Amino acid sequence: MMEKENNSIHNSVFALLPWVIPAVFMLTWIIVSETRLIPTYLLPHPVEIGKAGYTYIFRNPGDAPFAGRFLNDAGASLIRVCSGFAAAVILGIPLGIISGRLASVRKLMSTTINALRAVPGISWLPLAMIWFGIGIKTTVFLIALAAFFPIYLNSAAGARQINPLLLQAGAMMGVNRLRGTFAILLPGAMPHIMTGLRLGLGISWAYLVLGELTGVPNGLGAVIMDARMLGRIDIIVVGIIIIAVMGRAGDQLLKTSLRFCFKSARRMA
Amino acid sequence: MKPKLAPISKACPKIRGPILEINSLRKVFHINGSSLTVLDGIDFSVNKGEMICILGRSGCGKSTLLKMLAGFLSPSSGEILLNGKPVADPGPDRCVVFQEDTLFPWLTVKENIAFGLKGRTRDKKAFDEEVERFLSLVGLSEFTNYLPREISGGMKQRVALARVLILKPEVLLMDEPFASLDAQTREEMQNFLLSLWENLSHTIIFVTHDVTEAVTLADRILVMSKDPGRIREEIRVDLPRPRKREKSDFLFFSRKLYERLRE
Numbered sequence: 285m286m287e288k289e290n291n292s293i294h295n296s297v298f299a300l301l302p303w304v305i306p307a308v309f310m311l312t313w314i315i316v317s318e319t320r321l322i323p324t325y326l327l328p329h330p331v332e333i334g335k336a337g338y339t340y341i342f343r344n345p346g347d348a349p350f351a352g353r354f355l356n357d358a359g360a361s362l363i364r365v366c367s368g369f370a371a372a373v374i375l376g377i378p379l380g381i382i383s384g385r386l387a388s389v390r391k392l393m394s395t396t397i398n399a400l401r402a403v404p405g406i407s408w409l410p411l412a413m414i415w416f417g418i419g420i421k422t423t424v425f426l427i428a429l430a431a432f433f434p435i436y437l438n439s440a441a442g443a444r445q446i447n448p449l450l451l452q453a454g455a456m457m458g459v460n461r462l463r464g465t466f467a468i469l470l471p472g473a474m475p476h477i478m479t480g481l482r483l484g485l486g487i488s489w490a491y492l493v494l495g496e497l498t499g500v501p502n503g504l505g506a507v508i509m510d511a512r513m514l515g516r517i518d519i520i521v522v523g524i525i526i527i528a529v530m531g532r533a534g535d536q537l538l539k540t541s542l543r544f545c546f547k548s549a550r551r552m553a
Numbered sequence: 554m555k556p557k558l559a560p561i562s563k564a565c566p567k568i569r570g571p572i573l574e575i576n577s578l579r580k581v582f583h584i585n586g587s588s589l590t591v592l593d594g595i596d597f598s599v600n601k602g603e604m605i606c607i608l609g610r611s612g613c614g615k616s617t618l619l620k621m622l623a624g625f626l627s628p629s630s631g632e633i634l635l636n637g638k639p640v641a642d643p644g645p646d647r648c649v650v651f652q653e654d655t656l657f658p659w660l661t662v663k664e665n666i667a668f669g670l671k672g673r674t675r676d677k678k679a680f681d682e683e684v685e686r687f688l689s690l691v692g693l694s695e696f697t698n699y700l701p702r703e704i705s706g707g708m709k710q711r712v713a714l715a716r717v718l719i720l721k722p723e724v725l726l727m728d729e730p731f732a733s734l735d736a737q738t739r740e741e742m743q744n745f746l747l748s749l750w751e752n753l754s755h756t757i758i759f760v761t762h763d764v765t766e767a768v769t770l771a772d773r774i775l776v777m778s779k780d781p782g783r784i785r786e787e788i789r790v791d792l793p794r795p796r797k798r799e800k801s802d803f804l805f806f807s808r809k810l811y812e813r814l815r816e
């Protein structure tokens with residue numbers, strides 16, 4: 285009985301745990317703003333941020349600078365993130381699985397992959413701008429490039445660590461290559477693939493902002509850049525918060541939908 | 554949890570003569586330039602419906618032999634004939650129950666049992682009935698939706714048995730399937746295997762290093778020697794069934810076999 289009560293207290297504390305750091309952070313922010321420890325031109329008061337956010341998201345375009353741009357910006361950014369991420373998934377998972385299973389492909393790829401992986405994304409930016417111009421193509425290219433590596437590497441690791449006895453068991457039960465791939469290899473590698481996808485999606489958001497800093501007219505990265513030029517630090521902070529929220533929500537959505545679609549994601553990860 | 558036996562139509566009547574023939578089988582492994590002859594000149598044949606035990610100390614090449622029979626490894630020389638045809642690849646006519654847990658961890662007990670049967674029949678109802686039949690055959694009807702990590706080692710091996718028996722293999726290959734179970738569960742599983750075998754009349758090749766296990770199960774015991782692996786002798790176990798491990802003829806037989814092994 286005692287133990288049960290302890291447990292439920294324990295559980296509710298546990299559920300609150302993720303919010304402890306944001307709460308402490310907010311509190312500190314309010315205190316330093318109220319006491320003017322940090323001047324507002326460096327860090328505006330949370331209330332100011334709230335107002336700016338409201339203007340950005342809900343007010344009609346034209347009412348004020350940045351008013352009502354949110355939907356347009358978020359939509360543009362989402363399209364870029366989704367396209368870049370999708371390209372990374374379409375290339376990364378099959379290539380990763382193949383190189384995880386075939387030593388020859390792994391050998392073929394490893395030097396190139398590791399060399400390319402060592403190049404910071406920002407160094408691709410000038411080249412991408414020359415190749416693709418300013419706009420969606422550059423951003424999608426950067427996102428796809430950056431998200432590819434964690435997806436590829438984790439899929440390869442997942443395919444490689446599969447218990448060979450599971451594949452033998454499949455073979456003796458008369459499973460052909462195609463079914464073996466979808467019914468044994470992919471589910472067996474699922475926990476790793478899932479990790480790769482989540483890392484890849486996270487990186488996609490980072491490179492979204494990088495790709496949009498180059499002067500595209502819309503997008504969450506673009507709004508941050510515009511705000512910097514106009515000295516609107518409140519809008520910069522609003523942009524950052526929106527990206528953080530969307531990144532977190534995207535991760536959750538990814539996890540939930542993988543669990544919904546795949547037994548292996550539900551039962552092993 | 555006592556496994557139950559559902560009535561099963563007998564497999565085709567016993568045909569005389571060997572179902573499986575192994576002729577001068579050799580296996581040499583090549584490891585960084587040096588070669589290791591693990592099996593050298595293995596000859597034996599197995600009759601339909603027979604329970605054969607391959608008995609030998611660990612490292613003598615029992616698993617290597619079984620892997621070749623299963624088609625996971627190819628022989629360095631010699632031949633393996635199943636119903637007169639050479640064996641090349643793994644296939645559902647020669648199914649293996651491994652010592653290790655090789656159930657698919659993302660599938661439930663029922664899904665694991667149904668795995669090999671998928672795509673073999675279009676009749677959904679017959680499919681479901683067959684799966685249910687084998688679930689109850691191994692006494693796991695109440696554990697249908699459990700995952701492998703949620704059931705005991707003995708239950709896992711019963712699932713492993715059911716998922717291959719459902720495919721009606723010509724020969725069932727078992728590689729120390731009960732070696733990692735506790736003594737009591739192991740004995741239960743041996744009895745269970747015997748009752749299955751008596752009802753379904755499968756042909757079984759059972760690898761073990763345990764003398765008592767071999768004497769409990771086998772019609773014939775093939776005793777292997779090491780370096781290189783050979784079949785040293787073939788012993789017919791003429792003890793009447795059901796065999797009781799504590800009876801004097803059983804103990805006497807095991808004792809004699811044990812001494813022979815140590816020679």
Ligand SMILES: Nc1ncnc2c1ncn2[C@@H]1O[C@H](COP(=O)(O)OP(=O)(O)O)[C@@H](O)[C@H]1O
Pocket residue numbers: 582583584589591609610611612613614615616617618
């Ligand atoms: N793939 C392999 N490569 C090289 N040597 C192997 C391989 N598989 C087994 N061996 C060797 O063959 C011998 C017999 O192994 P194994 O068949 O597993 O014996 P058992 O099952 O009787 O314990 C051992 O010495 C082992 O090291």
Ligand SMILES: [Mg+2]
Pocket residue numbers: 615616617728729
């Ligand atoms: Mg072995």
